[in-house]
Amino acid sequence: MRVYADNAATTAMSQKAVDAMTPYFRNIYGNPSSLHSVGQEAKEALDAARASVARCLGCEPREIIFTSGGSEADNQAILSAARYGARKKKKHIISTAFEHHAVLHTLQKLEREGYEVTYLDVKKNHNITAQQVRDAIRPDTCLVTVMYANNEIGSVLPIAEIGAICKEAGVPFHTEAVQAAGHLHINVKEQNIDMLSLSAHKFHGPKGVGALYVRRGFPLVNLIEGGAQERGKRAGTENLPGICGMAAALQDACEHMDENMPRVAAMRDRLIEGLSQIPHSALNGDRENRLPGNVSFCFEGIEGESLLLLLDAHGICASSGSACTSGSLDPSHVLLAIGRVHDVAHGSLRLSLSEYNTEEEIDHILTVVPQVVSYLRSISPVWRDLQTGKRQYIL
Amino acid sequence: MALYSEAVMDHFMHPRNVGIIEDADGVGEVGNAKCGDIMKIYLKIENDVIVDVKFETFGCGSAIASSSMATEMIKGKSIHEAMTLTNKAVAEALDGLPAHKLHCSVLAEEAIKNALKDYYDRNGIAYDPKEFPDCEHCAHCE
Numbered sequence: 001m002r003v004y005a006d007n008a009a010t011t012a013m014s015q016k017a018v019d020a021m022t023p024y025f026r027n028i029y030g031n032p033s034s035l036h037s038v039g040q041e042a043k044e045a046l047d048a049a050r051a052s053v054a055r056c057l058g059c060e061p062r063e064i065i066f067t068s069g070g071s072e073a074d075n076q077a078i079l080s081a082a083r084y085g086a087r088k089k090k091k092h093i094i095s096t097a098f099e100h101h102a103v104l105h106t107l108q109k110l111e112r113e114g115y116e117v118t119y120l121d122v123k124k125n126h127n128i129t130a131q132q133v134r135d136a137i138r139p140d141t142c143l144v145t146v147m148y149a150n151n152e153i154g155s156v157l158p159i160a161e162i163g164a165i166c167k168e169a170g171v172p173f174h175t176e177a178v179q180a181a182g183h184l185h186i187n188v189k190e191q192n193i194d195m196l197s198l199s200a201h202k203f204h205g206p207k208g209v210g211a212l213y214v215r216r217g218f219p220l221v222n223l224i225e226g227g228a229q230e231r232g233k234r235a236g237t238e239n240l241p242g243i244c245g246m247a248a249a250l251q252d253a254c255e256h257m258d259e260n261m262p263r264v265a266a267m268r269d270r271l272i273e274g275l276s277q278i279p280h281s282a283l284n285g286d287r288e289n290r291l292p293g294n295v296s297f298c299f300e301g302i303e304g305e306s307l308l309l310l311l312d313a314h315g316i317c318a319s320s321g322s323a324c325t326s327g328s329l330d331p332s333h334v335l336l337a338i339g340r341v342h343d344v345a346h347g348s349l350r351l352s353l354s355e356y357n358t359e360e361e362i363d364h365i366l367t368v369v370p371q372v373v374s375y376l377r378s379i380s381p382v383w384r385d386l387q388t389g390k391r392q393y394i395l
Numbered sequence: 396m397a398l399y400s401e402a403v404m405d406h407f408m409h410p411r412n413v414g415i416i417e418d419a420d421g422v423g424e425v426g427n428a429k430c431g432d433i434m435k436i437y438l439k440i441e442n443d444v445i446v447d448v449k450f451e452t453f454g455c456g457s458a459i460a461s462s463s464m465a466t467e468m469i470k471g472k473s474i475h476e477a478m479t480l481t482n483k484a485v486a487e488a489l490d491g492l493p494a495h496k497l498h499c500s501v502l503a504e505e506a507i508k509n510a511l512k513d514y515y516d517r518n519g520i521a522y523d524p525k526e527f528p529d530c531e532h533c534a535h536c537e
């Protein structure tokens with residue numbers, strides 16, 4: 001049995017998304033900027049995709065900019081707000097300690113340029129409160145950028161409340177909704193969101209395509225200069241197959257959200273309940289406000305990469321925030337930010353589900369994970385020291 | 396996963412010499428949990444020959460495979476031969492390790508040397524301290 005439980009990394013494309021893309025490779029191959037009929041056919045498809053994405057987010061089509069993915073959208077949103085702020089002598093930004101690197105590294109770049117960033121603490125409930133945002137806002141705050149939902153630990157942030165606070169304070173609000181789009185109900189107007197990024201490959205769409213919603217009138221800075229595509233805000237001939245695939249995938253996800261997500265959440269809850277039985281383990285992330293597909297644990301006494309390799313040998317594809325899987329010497333900044341110490345952060349496991357997963361697969365995971373954890377503990381000197389009292393349990 | 400060679404995967408999936416030796420003649424432990432890998436080696440030594448060796452490892456796939464391979468390479472060897480085991484030899488025997496995993500083979504070499512040092516210490520055998528790694532001062536975990 002092969003179980004793909006790494007849907008937060010990327011998803012399999014849906015048949016609908018594939019079908020929506022294929023005409024644009026060979027039949028409707030025109031450049032949307034061309035005047036002739038072949039180009040205009042492509043232009044129509046582009047407009048339809050933009051309208052479809054806008055409908056899913058509750059905004060106007062002209063407020064959607066297509067990008068090469070979530071990272072680009074995050075970069076553009078943050079840099080735009082920062083430049084706009086600087087023009088008004090505002091150079092303070094509010095974010096969280098557990099953002100994706102697409103956000104964090106952009107913020108670090110701005111810090112090197114003299115901006116000041118407040119990273120809200122995420123230790124309590126592995127989440128932030130809207131009050132924390134309210135308390136952090138200063139007269140010189142030019143942007144609040146907090147993720148909609150965390151990719152590693154699944155916490156869903158109080159976006160509507162934060163949106164209301166930002167609106168009241170007159171501070172632009174960006175949320176990177178890469179893990180939320182297609183999985184949670186989003187309405188940028190009701191939630192007072194000024195900018196939102198998303199990425200198609202997280203909801204069964206293609207890789208390398210995403211979108212940035214920008215409230216009408218908000219001044220954007222270009223990352224890529226060139227032609228006048230995307231209202232002059234993002235140059236380059238549009239990735240029409242990708243954009244059409246994304247629009248179809250998002251529409252499909254939003255139309256079936258109310259039937260799919262409760263089923264995914266039920267599988268998630270079975271996993272959380274089952275894996276919680278493993279002694280000296282701990283759930284990462286907010287238990288109440290949680291992505292329907294996210295399961296994240298730390299298991300004391302073992303290391304995540306060896307866990308992943310053994311799970312893979314049993315057909316289970318998962319991920320970990322251990323240092324060995326991150327390619328650096330430190331475990332994931334997200335796990336450290338929620339207060340996991342290095343020793344246990346190395347032993348993390350993330351299983352991320354989609355509606356393609358089945359109850360049988362959950363059974364398989366629930367059989368295999370405890371076995372593999374016990375085996376690795378049985379060969380671990382750390383576990384022996386914990387068991388013999390030479391070392392104190394952390395979890 | 397094609398991250399590792401077949402030899403690494405074999406030693407990771409089927410590690411040789413896993414466990415502990417209750418009445419070991421030398422025990423060496425290197426690494427720390429903060430870094431994400433700890434190796435512990437147990438030696439049974441008779442007439443200067445390593446008659447048995449066991450290991451326990453907390454760490455990634457290459458750490459477990461390096462421990463397994465290193466124990467295989469010193470089992471039945473004299474302690475003098477074991478002293479000459481290098482991390483390079485361990486990595487080569489595993490058909491190579493990814494560059495960022497080479498420290499796992501270093502840990503294996505150091506764990507064995509620490510276990511031998513423990514044996515010398517217990518038996519009052521003189522040695523040149525320079526021959527032994529000092530894990531406290533290695534830069535790996537900084």
Ligand SMILES: Cc1ncc(COP(=O)(O)O)c(C=O)c1O
Nearest residue numbers: 069070071100102151178179199
């Ligand atoms: C939370 C989050 N933000 C941003 C990204 C980057 O998106 P993309 O790969 O489309 O650039 C990802 C995933 O890769 C993500 O999980």
